Amino acid sequence: MTASFFPPAADARPRPRLIATDLDGTLLRDDKTVSARTVAALAAAEAAGLAVVFVTGRPARWMDAVAEHVHGHGMAICANGAAVVDLHRGGALSEVRPLPVPDALAVVAFLRGAAPGTAFAVEHTGGFGREKGYSMHREQGEVAPVEKLLADDAERAGDPLLKLLAFHPSRGADEFLGAARAGAGAYGEFTRSTPSALLEVSGRGVSKASTLARYCGARGVSAAEVVAFGDMPNDIEMLTWAGTSYAMANAHPEVLAATTDRTAANEEDGVAAVIEQLLHGA
Known part of the structure; x- marks a missing residue:
C-alpha cells in the first residue's frame, strides 16, 4: 500500500510544521525496532525544519531504547499525555499531568x-x-x-x-x-x-491529543500544521485533532473509521513513506 500526501500546490491546508507519531504498531516494527529507513526519514524531517514528537502510551522510562533507535531526535509525549519527555536531554521530564x-x-x-x-x-x-x-x-x-x-x-x-x-x-x-x-x-x-x-x-482531560495541543500551542503551531500517525483507540483523539492524520494499514477498525488518510503498515515503514513524500513534495 502506498502512502499518499497532498501536493502543496493543490491543497488548501498549510504546510506541516510538526510530525506526531505513535510508537508501538505505528513507528516501531513488531519486534519493537525502528528500521533504518524510518531513522533516516525522521532525521531528514528534522533537518528540513519539521519538529518530530513521539506520542505514546509508553512510560517515560521506556523511552531510552527508542531514543537510541532515532538518534535522539524529537520530543516524546508519554503515558497517553501524562508526561512530556525531552529526548535531546537524556529523557528529562519537562511536564507532568498526573492522575489524582x-x-x-x-x-x-x-x-x-x-x-x-x-x-x-x-x-x-x-x-x-x-x-x-x-x-x-x-x-x-x-x-x-x-x-x-x-x-x-x-x-x-x-x-x-x-x-x-x-x-x-x-x-x-x-x-x-x-x-x-x-x-x-x-x-x-x-x-x-x-x-x-x-x-x-x-487524569481528567489528559490524553495524547490534549497534551499535544498544549505542546503545539506553546510553540505557535496550529492543529492544521500537524501530521499525525496512529493505530489504536488511544490515538483517535490525536488523529481527529491534527490537521492531517494517517491510520496505519494495520490499525484498529475505530481508527480506520476516524481518519481519511491511510499509509502502509508498521511492518512496511508506513510513517517513513509519508515523510519521504512530504519532503519530496516540499
Missing part, C-alpha cells in the same frame, strides 16, 4: 464491584507497581494490592501518578472499556492500546 490518587481509588472501587477479577497496576514517574494478579507487565517493582500502592505511606507516595492500569482476563476489550467509561468516566480518561482487556486511566 483519590480519582484513581474511585476507579478501583468501581471496577472491583463492576468487574470482579480485575487486577491493577500503577505507573508513577519513579517506577511501576502491580498487584499479584496483574500479568500484563512483570517488570521489577513493588507487588501489593493497589490500595496499598496508592496509600499515603506507600513507597512511591511522593511521585506523581501517571496512570492506572486495569486488566481483566476474560472480558472483551471494547466491552470492558465501554463499561468503565460509563461507570467511572467522571474520575479520569479511559482508553486502551493493546488487543487485551487492558484499560489505561489518565
Whole structure:
C-alpha cells in the first residue's frame, strides 16, 4: 500500500510544521525496532525544519531504547499525555499531568464491584507497581494490592501518578472499556492500546491529543500544521485533532473509521513513506 500526501500546490491546508507519531504498531516494527529507513526519514524531517514528537502510551522510562533507535531526535509525549519527555536531554521530564490518587481509588472501587477479577497496576514517574494478579507487565517493582500502592505511606507516595492500569482476563476489550467509561468516566480518561482487556486511566482531560495541543500551542503551531500517525483507540483523539492524520494499514477498525488518510503498515515503514513524500513534495 502506498502512502499518499497532498501536493502543496493543490491543497488548501498549510504546510506541516510538526510530525506526531505513535510508537508501538505505528513507528516501531513488531519486534519493537525502528528500521533504518524510518531513522533516516525522521532525521531528514528534522533537518528540513519539521519538529518530530513521539506520542505514546509508553512510560517515560521506556523511552531510552527508542531514543537510541532515532538518534535522539524529537520530543516524546508519554503515558497517553501524562508526561512530556525531552529526548535531546537524556529523557528529562519537562511536564507532568498526573492522575489524582483519590480519582484513581474511585476507579478501583468501581471496577472491583463492576468487574470482579480485575487486577491493577500503577505507573508513577519513579517506577511501576502491580498487584499479584496483574500479568500484563512483570517488570521489577513493588507487588501489593493497589490500595496499598496508592496509600499515603506507600513507597512511591511522593511521585506523581501517571496512570492506572486495569486488566481483566476474560472480558472483551471494547466491552470492558465501554463499561468503565460509563461507570467511572467522571474520575479520569479511559482508553486502551493493546488487543487485551487492558484499560489505561489518565487524569481528567489528559490524553495524547490534549497534551499535544498544549505542546503545539506553546510553540505557535496550529492543529492544521500537524501530521499525525496512529493505530489504536488511544490515538483517535490525536488523529481527529491534527490537521492531517494517517491510520496505519494495520490499525484498529475505530481508527480506520476516524481518519481519511491511510499509509502502509508498521511492518512496511508506513510513517517513513509519508515523510519521504512530504519532503519530496516540499
